[in-house]
Amino acid sequence: MSRRSLLRALGAGAAGATLAGCGVPAAFVEPGDRAGHDSSATDHTLHFANWPLYIDTDDDNESKRPTLDAFSKRTGISVTYTEEINDNDEFFGKISPALMNRQQTGRDLIVISDWMAARFVRLGWVQEMDRAKQPNVAKYLDPQLRSPAFDEGRLHSVPWQSGITGIAYNRKRLGREIRSTGDLWADDLRGRVTLLSGLDESFALLMQGNGVDITRWTSDDFHEICEQTERRVRSQHIRRFTGNDYIKDLATGDVLACQAYSGDVIQLQADNPDIEFVVPEEGAELWAESLMIPNLARHKRNAERLIDHYYDPEIAAELATWVNYVCPVPAARDILASSKDEETAALAEDPLIFPDDRMRQRLAIARDITSEERTDFAKKWNSIVGL
Numbered sequence: 001m002s003r004r005s006l007l008r009a010l011g012a013g014a015a016g017a018t019l020a021g022c023g024v025p026a027a028f029v030e031p032g033d034r035a036g037h038d039s040s041a042t043d044h045t046l047h048f049a050n051w052p053l054y055i056d057t058d059d060d061n062e063s064k065r066p067t068l069d070a071f072s073k074r075t076g077i078s079v080t081y082t083e084e085i086n087d088n089d090e091f092f093g094k095i096s097p098a099l100m101n102r103q104q105t106g107r108d109l110i111v112i113s114d115w116m117a118a119r120f121v122r123l124g125w126v127q128e129m130d131r132a133k134q135p136n137v138a139k140y141l142d143p144q145l146r147s148p149a150f151d152e153g154r155l156h157s158v159p160w161q162s163g164i165t166g167i168a169y170n171r172k173r174l175g176r177e178i179r180s181t182g183d184l185w186a187d188d189l190r191g192r193v194t195l196l197s198g199l200d201e202s203f204a205l206l207m208q209g210n211g212v213d214i215t216r217w218t219s220d221d222f223h224e225i226c227e228q229t230e231r232r233v234r235s236q237h238i239r240r241f242t243g244n245d246y247i248k249d250l251a252t253g254d255v256l257a258c259q260a261y262s263g264d265v266i267q268l269q270a271d272n273p274d275i276e277f278v279v280p281e282e283g284a285e286l287w288a289e290s291l292m293i294p295n296l297a298r299h300k301r302n303a304e305r306l307i308d309h310y311y312d313p314e315i316a317a318e319l320a321t322w323v324n325y326v327c328p329v330p331a332a333r334d335i336l337a338s339s340k341d342e343e344t345a346a347l348a349e350d351p352l353i354f355p356d357d358r359m360r361q362r363l364a365i366a367r368d369i370t371s372e373e374r375t376d377f378a379k380k381w382n383s384i385v386g387l
Contacts, residue, residue, distance in 0.1 A: 027100050029124040029295055036104065036296035044077045046302040048109045049091075051289075052083040054161070056322040067318055071309045077302050088116040099125040099295055108297040109306060111160045113289050115200040118150030118368040121157070126292040128155045133304050136311035140329045144360060145288055149215070149367045158307050159288035161263075161319075162326035164277075164352065164363065165196070165205050166284040168246075168260035172274035173253055181209030181280045184257055190237045194249060194258040195229070197241035199381040204285035204366040205259060211282060214366040222377060230384055241385045250275060262352040263325035277352060279362050286363040288328065320353055327353055 048068075058064035068079050085091045091112065095105045112120070120126045131138050137158055151157050169178050178184070184193050196202040204214045206225040232238045239255055247264055249255040251272060265277040293303050309315055316329035317336050321344055327333070337348035351359050369377055 027123055029099070029102065031124065031128075033102060034124060034127050034295040035300070036298060038298070038300045040299045040301035043299065044075075044302070045080065046077055046109065046299050046306060047080045047082070047107050048303075048306065049082050049084050049107045050111045050160075051085045054083075054111070054323060055081070056319055067310070067315050070315065071306055074309075075302075075305060077305065079306065085111065088113050092116060092119070095294065099123070102296070104296045104298065105294045107294055108299040109303040110292055110294060111289050112292065113200070114148060114150065114157070114287055114365075115368050117157050117290050117292060119371070120292060121151050122371060125295055126156045127295060127297065127300060129158070129293065129304055129307070131155075133301070134158075134308040134311070136308045140311050140313060140316070140331050142328045142330055144286065144363065145328055145365075148288075148365050157290035157292050158311075159328040160291050160310070161323055162286060162288040162328050164262040164279060164284050164286055164326060164355075165201060165259065166262065167205075167257060167278040167280060168250055168265045168268070169257035169276055169278070170250065170253065170272075170274050171276050174256045178257060178276075178278050179281055181205060181282055185232065185237060189257055190235075191239050192254075192256040193237060194239050194242045194246050194255050196246070196259045197243060197385045197387060199378055200369065202241075202259060203369075203381070204364075205280070207366075208283040208285070208364075209280065214283075214285065214364050216367060219373070222373075223380075226380055226384060233384060263323065266324040266350070266352055279359050281362070283362045283364055286326070286365050321347060324353060326355065330354060 055065050056067050058066055065081065068081060072078055091110075095107070095110075097103075098105045117126075141154070141158070142162070145154075145159050145162060147153055148157075167178055167181065167184065171177065174188070183189075195206075203222065203225060204217075206229065207214050207217050207221050210221070210224060210228075212221045229238070239249075242249065242258070244264065246255070246258045246260060247268060250258055250260070251268060260277065262277055265275060268275045269277075291307050293300055297303060310319065311329055313329055313331040313335050316327055317332035320327040320329075320332055320336065324347075333348045333354045337345055339345045339348075347353055355363065
């Protein structure tokens with residue numbers, strides 16, 4: 001299951017949008033009501049909820065997580081780590097009743113995609129972190145990720161990992177290069193292209209293909225890509241819309257080109273070097289999935305310490321070798337480059353883990369879909385996708 005979610009029909013996603021968009025009085029939590037009693041000084045524990053397969057594991061014992069074990073050994077803080085987040089909307093539905101009703105969630109630290117994190121910030125459901133107690137975050141956080149529109153200054157969130165939504169294709173089977181989003185619509189790719197089904201996952205790249213600045217896109221820009229996509233569905237140019245099953249389609253050759261996530265393609269390339277990932281000339285979306293501390297968390301200080309632990313370049317480098325997404329700690333690159341292991345050292349040169357300056361110039365963080373826009377936009381997009 002991808003760490004990036006699928007926006008499924010209207011289900012929980014629409015319910016969440018309605019909740020935020022209508023300004024339900026009980027939903028928003030005022031700043032003064034977000035902090036609970038912090039037991040960190042006397043209770044050296046922490047509950048950390050994350051996605052599956054999103055942390056390093058020991059080669060001989062998959063139940064052990066070396067970077068977490070190192071934190072516990074150094075600080076004496078015991079971490080209960082659960083892989084319970086399989087979909088942003090599903091997890092929203094799981095913990096929103098507690099947050100809406102000013103109750104503890106039972107979790108001190110969560111990881112959610114930034115488009116969902118935006119919803120949590122707007123609702124006042126997460127606490128501001130004390131950056132004075134997080135010197136590694138302050139020093140090493142990737143400058144390009146420091147201040148997304150939904151969380152100016154990253155006061156409520158810290159990227160766990162980052163990634164790029166671009167284009168993957170099989171160069172050998174296609175017989176030519178793909179350099180731009182527009183190349184997807186060439187005649188030789190009719191019926192051999194897939195797009196991501198999730199609204200939040202798909203829209204930015206398509207807008208960039210139209211030359212739109214996704215940091216300040218408009219409603220007109222959205223409706224334009226909807227019209228274009230509808231035409232391509234009717235003409236059967238777009239084969240289908242996918243979740244992470246695009247990986248299988250690309251590996252088997254059922255499709256030749258598709259919207260894809262950088263981290264997935266790194267794993268595909270290990271088995272098939274003919275698979276290539278492209279950041280189009282018009283640009284691609286840089287996104288993150290971020291650590292957040294829910295309201296009334298009982299171990300806020302412990303959570304802040306764990307976040308800072310993962311921004312130590314040595315720890316960030318160790319995590320990067322496992323997850324293969326864009327590392328939010330650029331300083332980790334030098335750590336990997338100095339490794340005596342050739343495969344590990346090679347990761348330092350992989351632009352899908354450490355984007356070079358040329359690639360970074362084509363990356364942008366899309367402004368999020370507002371609560372006022374979400375219901376209508378999701379309904380429109382899902383009608384095209386068939387959700």
